[in-house]
Amino acid sequence: MAMKHVLHSRFWLTFWFFSFAPMATSAAVFDDSVTYAFSSSAAKVFWPGGQFDEFHQQYAKKIVEFEVKDLDKERIIELDLDTVLLNQELTLTIDSRGAKSGIADFYSAEHNTYKAPQIVYEVAGQKRLLVASIDTFVARKDRKSKSKDAVVKAGSGVTTLLLFEFPSDIDLQQVKNSKLVLTTTDRQFGPSLLALNQLIYSAPALKVETSGIADKYILDKGIANDKAVFYADDFDDQDWLTGLKLTVGMTKPVWQNTGELEYVDHKDVRHFSGEPGKAVRMPFTTKQNLAGNLDYYFAKHAGREPEEAYFRYYTLLAPGSYVSGGGKLPGFGGTYNKAGWGGRANNGENGWSSRGAFYQSINAKNPLWGGRMPIGSYIYEVDTKNKYGKSIPWGHERSTLQPGKWVAIEQYLKLNTPGKSDGVLHVWIDGAKIYSRNNLHFRDTDKLKIEKIWLNFYFGGVAKPSKNFDMYIDNIVIASSYIGPVRQ
Template identity: 50%
Template sequence: MNRIITPLLMGLIAMARPSWALPLDESATFAYASRDAKLYWNDQGLIHLLGNQDNRRLLEFTVEDQNRARPLLLKLPFLDYQQPQIVLLLQSTGGKGTADFFSKEAPDLKAPNLLLYTDEQEHYIEANIDTFLGPAIRKPQGQAQIFKVGGERLGLISFKIPEDIHIENVQRAELLLQLTDKQYGNSEISLTQLAIPESYQQAESGLAAQYPTDKNINHHPGVYYADNFDRESWLDTFSEAVGQKDSRWSNAATLDYVTHQHTEHFLDDDGRSALARFDTDKNLALNLDYYFKRHHDQEPEEAYFRYYLKLAPGANISGGGKLPGFGGTYGKAGWGGRGNDGYQGWSARGAFFESIDNADSPWLGHMPIGSYLYEADSSSKYGSILPWGHPLSTISPGRWYSIEQHLRLNTPGQSDGLLEVWVDGVQILHKTDLMFRKTDELKIEKIWFNFYFGGVDKPKYPFDMYIDNIVIASEYIGPVKQTE
């Protein structure tokens, strides 16, 4: 397969974000396969996907600048029908021309169509996605009535093959495009079918695999603390190991519980889960801190933290906020607009985004999550948010997720800090260029059980999150092992 990648696109390889490839949607941009769901392209970005050796160059064609609307029928020599969706890339192979095509949003049935011919009949399959993107185009173009191809503009068209079409009976295939009456010079264009890698890997096992249902997992020498909320008064006993403090914005929430039956728990037992309730009159739902120095000889520079999270069914989240993670604020810096200069404090909490409200998105109602980082010398005194960018980090209401984070602090003054994330045992983030500190006096002070809405704005609608099976350790934990 001949790869045609312009110098500007090649220069963006180092800027790519980590994740795994996944089906795109109409909110695709150069950075995201779905901007709505905060889902990145593949593990090395869109550039890596364009250069995938499994891509199939189908043909090249010319669009002449005649400035008149007309159909363009392309005979396709081969298609890989085993892909979950057929994704076609249109890309300039040279010259300065730009071709404009009608999209499926255009009136009068001008959408791109894939024509499949069998013995029985002709099948017209309308594109489910058509858009264009490029390094300088940040806004999704999937709802526009045209898509452009030329220069740094890449056209993307996706088709889903109906189940009633038996692909083994397909004798030939054609692509029907509709040109607009505005062309900008002659265009040389290649058509390639993209190979979309799988979004998931096999789940990893950790120390939790030795302790079915987490029973006695606290006995493992690598475990700092573990709790499943099933004691008579979890807060009474946990208060000795956890500092509960008031938020500067509102009073700390009281810890409440719900039964496993209420949450449709992932374990078949009669236990309890903790409840983080987000009400419309406050920002804080829950704020508990596990301080290492209070219960161990010293603060670590590396730690793992796993908890289970479920967003209640029907939740409608009107804005973003904070989730559990790591902290080294020491009451001085690294939260609440107190910027990190590398010497006072830092934090790496989790983060959540507002519910996806795009009715055309396959992720409608989901809640993307990520990290909220206060790095040293950040350009913003409020830190920055890093979406984790994977289907497993786009939380579906009504489902339990195992979320594990691993942090290793950087060498003071160097950008070599490590943050890793696993969801349901699948590693979805491996980031190795973080800098939280410039002095070795800053350590991992605490695991920060922070459930906070905003910012300043409060939720427009109440919603609940459920938490369970917390484990803090010095090595990888992994999901709860079910009983045999």
């Protein structure tokens, strides 16, 4: 019986059009690095609304229930897709519908393309066959992607995910008699009562919040004088007169630890404003970890240390960059040169930090995210067991920096009530809020405040970059209320 089914599967290939559609670059729900926590673990993008179960419960529409008996024999299962809403990208799942369901194993493309999950259909009188672009499964206990496994699993605590992409020249309205074809392995784990579902999800339009301080000032001109602004710098005033003033002591430099800043013309970095001016280059090299470090101390320059603040900056990851590992980006600090960085644990009374973070570049072969660099936060909360901070991805498609594209990153931090876990962190990318936390624990004493804005560009850890790459910063604003992106 098993051999008959194998021959039957191969017989289709002799007269049907066989389609290996590449993964589309439109907004698929997940990619082949999908896990229970991430719709893309490669891009550090979370499932919308939570983890997989919450997303699946909300957006999965049942098509049909079916049973896989525990026969331990290879066989073909066909499921009718006539009630499916056909899209260019069709996303199907298979999950358990029985309280005591076993787990069914089906072959994936990694085992044998001929036996992989596939859709057979008719269009314009011709029969066609479409192999899944992605066939994988997720489970609560698994943190790694299963897309390279030779089987896909469905049943108790395990859900199969399938992505099919119809060729662009197919008129979906003409598709008839479509069926999902699965081939079971010769080993099953109890009888399984399963459901075939369709995931129907469209990402909601992001609201861009433009009602911030920056909306009152075209290209940030004059924003430094706003009563809600602690400090602003667009790095444009770096001429010979400014240098002379600093030399003779007429002004005081605001940034500490500046070293030798390298200023670049806007035209050389295709600046987002399209206007003449300067930006600052932060060079990451294979010889060192630190690319740049600027500190703005509130007590020294604002006269007080706040307990909440907004901080916006523009950044560019240079075109063609490959980032071989993770590191730190600008954020907030209350280290007081005691704790909250470099393996100096936060015990609640000595120091904390909430810098940004970046991760390794996504493999260029990933058709959705290839070449991008995920970003997030690197936080030293109160933790007496772990002397290091923890890296937290922001988990949104916008929190993946595309080389060659300027983005505005704004962070709001409110310190927790001493001894409570009620600290707040919000993040906006280009004016759209993409991350929010309200349970952070930075301190157990009100002596710890927001000491500084920490413009830290650091690779690692310990390891150095395997290749040189550059980042750029510009249009920094520190304020007591929401800032928003630059008004063009």
